[in-house]
Amino acid sequence: MQRRILLTGAALGLTAPAIFGRVHAQPRNSSWPRALNMGTAAPGGTYALYGPAWGQLVQEATGVNISYRTTQGPNQNIVLVQRREVEVGMVTMGVALQAWNGQGDWTQGNQFREIRALFPMYDTPFHGISLKRSGITQMSQLAGKNIGVGPRGGTPGTYFPLIMNTLGYRPAAIRFGSGSDMSGQLQDGLLDAFLFASGVPIPAFSEAETQGEVNFLDYTQEEVQKLTQAFPELSASTLPASTYRTAGRELRVVGMFNFAIGHRSLPEDLVYEMVKAVLGQQPRLQQAIAAASETTAANASKNSFLPYHPGAARYLREVGQNIPDNLVLA
Known part of the structure; x- marks a missing residue:
């Protein structure tokens, strides 16, 4: 399976409001909340663009106002939804698995x-x-080197230390920060490599290759097998050579799926309309951000452990998805 290249409406000079237009001023149902808060992530990541894109669709369909809170990513989004400091957020399923089971230091x-x-x-x-001038062309060369892995509370900040430990490549130092900060430290020679996970092409990587020659670091087949065995939430695939301007080859990678989440207390009929607004208008969402090429009901199968909200399960079943009863929880 090849991963699709994820471009954004913003890259085309578009914004979510420009694409989706005006929204209702009042909730369609008087029992619904007037407003919801969404946890996204730091600027420069895909969540910061994807969140307002699907939020605008929901706002338009329901009349419920959506506001956005910048966070460190999936870990913090989960904490905030748990506490009802935000009602909806976005997560990677590996981090969600850690959260559900109470595993992982965070x-x-x-x-x-x-x-x-x-x-x-x-x-x-x-x-x-x-x-390129570093001579580092593969992950194994990062042993004893300084690496940056993005925000501490994000998926790459959570998983790359585990990945490097599993592969047996112990860096001299692991640094955390925003994607733009990591990229700057790489250019300044403070980092030997910048490792990240986001929708592709990762903006910071694309920017770095315009500033100088870079090597793209992926995995050997043996490394992929070791990682997917150690972390069942990871899957193996490839990035097309065209993902980055100077990559010049397919990249062998591991990845995990992202899901939108909500607090269990959200009204069932509201969640039904929210999910219908997003999945039922997927082509419109894809106009805003091409990451949504994978935002389809069929990919509900990528979740095998996190209970669906009953409103979400109702819509997914209506459009033909098999959501087992034990995967639905009020």
């Missing part, structure tokens, strides 16, 4: 059981870059 042993799956979003590949 959970401090707490199980986050107030979150519910809403709909599938898109796949996220893990890969990296180094400056």
